Amino acid sequence: MATSQTQPQIQLSENHRRSISIILQLVDKALCEWDDWAKGNVRSGVMFREDDTFSPTQKLGLREKIAAVRKLLLRLRDDLQLEPKVAPTSQSIVGHAGVLWEMLTDLNSRGLRGHGKVPDELSAYLDPIGETLCEEMNAIARLFSQ
Numbered sequence: 001m002a003t004s005q006t007q008p009q010i011q012l013s014e015n016h017r018r019s020i021s022i023i024l025q026l027v028d029k030a031l032c033e034w035d036d037w038a039k040g041n042v043r044s045g046v047m048f049r050e051d052d053t054f055s056p057t058q059k060l061g062l063r064e065k066i067a068a069v070r071k072l073l074l075r076l077r078d079d080l081q082l083e084p085k086v087a088p089t090s091q092s093i094v095g096h097a098g099v100l101w102e103m104l105t106d107l108n109s110r111g112l113r114g115h116g117k118v119p120d121e122l123s124a125y126l127d128p129i130g131e132t133l134c135e136e137m138n139a140i141a142r143l144f145s146q
Contacts, residue, residue: 010080017082024073025085031066038062090144097141104134 038059042050054062076082107130109123
């Protein structure tokens with residue numbers, strides 16, 4: 001098996017470089033999330049909760065596998081002279097808020113009509129809350145768009 005020191009220089013087209021980089025970035029992003037889980041770090045909100053179901057043996061095994069995969073990612077990065085992606089958290093929030101705003105625009109009686117008749121009392125209750133949630137998503141995006 002060749003090491004980084006004996007690896008000949010490989011010429012990549014920009015399309016190949018971009019494709020390889022994106023794949024490796026997505027793998028590494030998943031590893032970041034799995035590494036948090038292996039450390040027992042789970043997220044909890046009011047409508048979403050992760051449950052730490054890993055045994056100590058599974059956590060150790062996962063951390064070892066993550067290290068092995070990252071070693072290969074480093075090798076590829078160095079041998080192919082790839083640049084890691086830097087994802088500013090502010091841009092991530094703006095992007096996520098935009099996607100969530102799009103989904104929230106259907107959190108109203110009009111959006112629910114595709115699932116059957118919407119009772120008037122549900123419309124009266126849900127429509128203003130859905131509108132407020134959309135406004136809040138826009139406000140969150142604006143915090144980081146300035």
